[in-house]
Amino acid sequence: MAGVYMFGQSLSFYGHGPDFCACIDRAVVDIFARTNEKLGMRKQTRLGQSATCCFSVARNAELLRGSLFGALSLGLGCRLTPQPRSSPFPFFLASPPNTTMLHQALPRLSKAARAPLQNMAKARFSSSASQPVLTSRTAVFASTLAAAGSVAWYGHLYGLPFLPEASANSAGENGLHPAVWPFEHYGPLETFNHSAIRRGYQVYREVCAACHSLDRIAWRNLVGVSHTVDEVKAMAEEVEYEDGPNDEGEMFQRPGKLADYMPAPYPNEEAARAGNAGALPPDLSLIIKARHGGADYVYSLLTGYCDPPAGVKVAEGMNYNPYFPGGGIAMARVLFDGLVEYDDGTPATTSQMAKDVVTFLSWAAEPEHDQRKKMGMQALIVLSSMFAISVYIKRFKWAYLKNRKIVYEPPKPSRHHAL
Structure with a gap:
């Protein structure tokens, strides 16, 4: 034109x-x-x-x-x-x-x-041809606006997983991102190393239990996982629990039982803060799930203590750890080579003790881990078999019924009726 x-x-x-x-x-x-x-x-x-x-x-x-x-x-x-x-x-x-x-x-x-x-x-x-096109374009435009609006509103309320939150903190203030360590239970078909769980409990009992509680784990949870029944009973009886009241209305002390939960190092939160310069030691029952990075973060934190670099000042009573947000942590380094003596003769290096206690805490956070993977594999096998059977029936059995054509043919009139 x-x-x-x-x-x-x-x-x-x-x-x-x-x-x-x-x-x-x-x-x-x-x-x-x-x-x-x-x-x-x-x-x-x-x-x-x-x-x-x-x-x-x-x-x-x-x-x-x-x-x-x-x-x-x-x-x-x-x-x-x-x-x-x-x-x-x-x-x-x-x-x-x-x-x-x-x-x-x-x-x-x-x-x-x-x-x-x-x-x-x-x-x-050509008005007759443009009207359906206009209608379809309007519908597509309206649906696109609705989808974009819903995504924007969801992101405003809860955030989007592929868009990290904006932060004004530096990398040092947020802490170093931990490396991915090759723990044995990370594979899709792998289970916990129960020998490592046993050694990790020993590290927790001799080192960590002095400050940190394990409120969600009972003695009976260790049976069949890391210890036998007799071993767990013997460990439980070493701890005195307050019980009662008795017939006279007084509280009394008794040896622990399998149904009792792990004892806490402090009777209340105030006593815990008073014994740690105002810092509250967290409970370790769900610490693996409660921290970003999980087992990798806890392992890096336990093995990441070092001297502060030049120009970095650490507050009094704090210890420098680059993996902790801010760099200063109230907990001092607690793992040193040869600190514990393993029953099975495994060398008690710092990295080995950190690996074992992290494995134990991972089990404490997910005691159903092994059973969950076992059930998942069973469900995968059953569902795969059912899918294969469904495909076979659809292709070779149901196809004849679905595609058949029924035609009514009226009977032809006989010669008698024709006459």
Whole structure:
């Protein structure tokens, strides 16, 4: 359409004779008459009306399109006569020979212009075809807005998992990100190392239990996991528990039983803070789940104590650990080589003790870990078998019933009824 428009402008305002203008008018009428006839419309479309109006206005306005007209004339093989310099438009002037040649070339131009005009008219003014497209686009746009709005509202309320929260803290203030350590129970089919759980409980009992409690673990939970029944009973009886009241209404002390929970090092929170310079030692029952990084973070924290680097100041009574947020932690380093003596002869290095106690705390946080993986494997095997059987039945049994075609054929009349 732009080419036809520019062509009409170029020819219209450079022709000064009535024959030339009539030639242009006939060309325009021929182009749009053939276009409307091809589209099956009796009246001119709005496209034809607007284009014809543009041609007329351009012809009367005498716009400066000399360069385009010259290129078009060269393409048609016309010889154009330059206007004198005194003319207000010193470009080209259409002479009678040029007008004749243009008149002969206009049918070819009108034929070449009909195809783009037909396509534009069909795409622009076909109302019956545009209504379903408009409706479908509106539905897609509305559904997209609804989905984007719901995601934005969810992110405003709860945050998005793939977008981390903005923080003004530095990497040192948030703590170093722990490395991923190859614990034996990390695999999808791996279980806890129960020997490590036994050694980890020994480290907890001899080192960690002096400050940290294990409120959610009872003595009976150790039976069959790391110790035998007799071993657990013997350990429980070493602890005195307050019970009562008795027949006289007084509380009394008794040896521990399998049903009792692990004893706490302090009777209440105030006593725990008073014994640790105002810091409250957390309970270790769910510490693996309660910290970002889980077992990797706890292991890195236990083995990450070092001297503060140059320029880093640690508050009085604090210890530098780069894995703890802020770098200063109230708990001092507690694991040293040879601190405990394992029953099975395993060397008690710092890393070995940290690995064992982290394995024990991982079991304390998820005592159902092994059973959960076992049930998951059983469910995977059963569901896979059922899926294979379903595919076989669908393909070789149900397909015949689904695709069969029942046709009613009325009985043919016998000769007796025909007579």
